[in-house]
Amino acid sequence: MSDDPIREWILSEGKATEITRISSVGGGCINRANRYDTDAGSFFVKTNRSIGPSMFEGEALGLNAMYETKSIRVPKPFKVGSLPTGGSYIIMEFIEFGASRGDQSVLGTKLAELHKAGKSEKGFGFDVDNTIGSTPQVNTWTSDWIQFYGEHRLGFQLQLARDQYGDSSIYDKGQRLVKSMGPLFDDVIIEPCLLHGDLWSGNISSDKNGEPVIVDPACYSDFRLRSPVFLRSASFLFPPTSCSLPPLSSSLPLFIPFFPFDADTERPTTVVGEVASGTKGMQARASDGHNEAEFGMSWCAGFGGSFYNAYFEVMPKQPGFEKRRDLYLLYHYLNHYNLFGSGYCSSAMTIIDDYLRFLKA
Numbered sequence: 357m358s359d360d361p362i363r364e365w366i367l368s369e370g371k372a373t374e375i376t377r378i379s380s381v382g383g384g385c386i387n388r389a390n391r392y393d394t395d396a397g398s399f400f401v402k403t404n405r406s407i408g409p410s411m412f413e414g415e416a417l418g419l420n421a422m423y424e425t426k427s428i429r430v431p432k433p434f435k436v437g438s439l440p441t442g443g444s445y446i447i448m449e450f451i452e453f454g455a456s457r458g459d460q461s462v463l464g465t466k467l468a469e470l471h472k473a474g475k476s477e478k479g480f481g482f483d484v485d486n487t488i489g490s491t492p493q494v495n496t497w498t499s500d501w502i503q504f505y506g507e508h509r510l511g512f513q514l515q516l517a518r519d520q521y522g523d524s525s526i527y528d529k530g531q532r533l534v535k536s537m538g539p540l541f542d543d544v545i546i547e548p549c550l551l552h553g554d555l556w557s558g559n560i561s562s563d564k565n566g567e568p569v570i571v572d573p574a575c576y577s578d579f580r581l582r583s584p585v586f587l588r589s590a591s592f593l594f595p596p597t598s599c600s601l602p603p604l605s606s607s608l609p610l611f612i613p614f615f616p617f618d619a620d621t622e623r624p625t626t627v628v629g630e631v632a633s634g635t636k637g638m639q640a641r642a643s644d645g646h647n648e649a650e651f652g653m654s655w656c657a658g659f660g661g662s663f664y665n666a667y668f669e670v671m672p673k674q675p676g677f678e679k680r681r682d683l684y685l686l687y688h689y690l691n692h693y694n695l696f697g698s699g700y701c702s703s704a705m706t707i708i709d710d711y712l713r714f715l716k717a
């Protein structure tokens with residue numbers, strides 16, 4: 357293995373003859389990020405010193421699937437590999453971010469285009485299990501969404517709450533909801549759509565032309581490779597201060613917003629096939645699910661009326677959208693409860709209680 361596989365790739369398949377500058381990029385939580393400026397344009401490179409390439413392979417799979425829909429802008433992944441000193445890296449397209457978050461209605465349209473373009477024939481799930489924050493997500497392909505969401509999303513989190521907190525109250529009530537939630541989906545056509553899976557404001561930005569950009573889809577983790585570092589990974593440790601839920605423990609770091617950058621934009625357009633060598637040929641997805649589940653993090657995403665209006669122009673609102681909204685928030689509230697503790701328990705329990713009353717269950 358080369359001493360510096362990143363440099364080697366950039367100077368060969370990246371089609372650069374010279375790396376003119378390497379500068380650090382702030383904003384991430386678990387990985388070190390650098391911008392490589394070259395005579396063939398700029399590259400965005402993330403490295404992790406302790407986690408093997410499976411995490412970045414999952415990120416590349418998700419990015420590539422979204423990239424191929426040619427809908428919302430995402431960085432094109434180029435290469436994932438191992439570092440000679442241990443750990444791994446991902447090289448992707450560098451995107452020059454603009455100063456603002458961009459036009460909300462364009463974001464709504466583009467997100468809907470992603471969902472529309474990314475329809476899967478395999479059902480609901482993903483080719484690999486992954487994580488939400490640091491919590492495992494089981495992604496076994498399932499033909500029925502209500503079953504998938506009940507078992508692999510809500511059921512998994514409820515079980516976790518019982519296992520780690522001994523919380524049989526939320527478990528029992530939550531399971532009653534899972535068993536009785538069917539009518540919430542009456543008259544709905546549910547098709548598996550390509551979802552980003554972790555769409556909150558920290559993962560939404562715009563490029564210098566004001567086009568919306570989304571980054572960092574819900575990470576993949578081979579459970580065998582999870583390390584203590586990864587267990588504290590991803591955006592869930594850093595919800596934005598605008599979240600409407602109880603504040604996190606003050607010992608946690610504050611949210612770090614996106615940084616705007618100045619950059620060249622020349623990029624190579626090759627070598628996607630290099631990405632995710634162990635998973636080549638898979639029908640990659642960030643995850644395939646009911647499109648409405650993408651709004652489960654909406655309490656941390658700042659979506660406004662113009663966003664939703666534009667979204668529904670492309671992906672029409674289904675009957676009963678409003679009455680399912682909290683059901684999709686519930687998954688993320690439960691996950692926050694499991695990650696951060698009791699501050700989030702009452703929010704989750706309130707949703708469950710409200711549904712049990714509504715459904716007379």
Ligand SMILES: Nc1ncnc2c1ncn2[C@@H]1O[C@H](COP(=O)(O)OP(=O)(O)OP(=O)(O)O)[C@@H](O)[C@H]1O
Nearest residue numbers: 383384385386387400431449450451572590591615
């Ligand atoms: N393709 C890109 N081009 C330029 N800058 C980027 C690109 N992708 C991400 N960034 C910037 O780099 C920062 C770090 O990236 P990212 O959030 O993916 O890091 P991470 O450590 O893997 O993520 P996290 O720990 O937040 O889950 C982001 O906040 C963003 O500002």
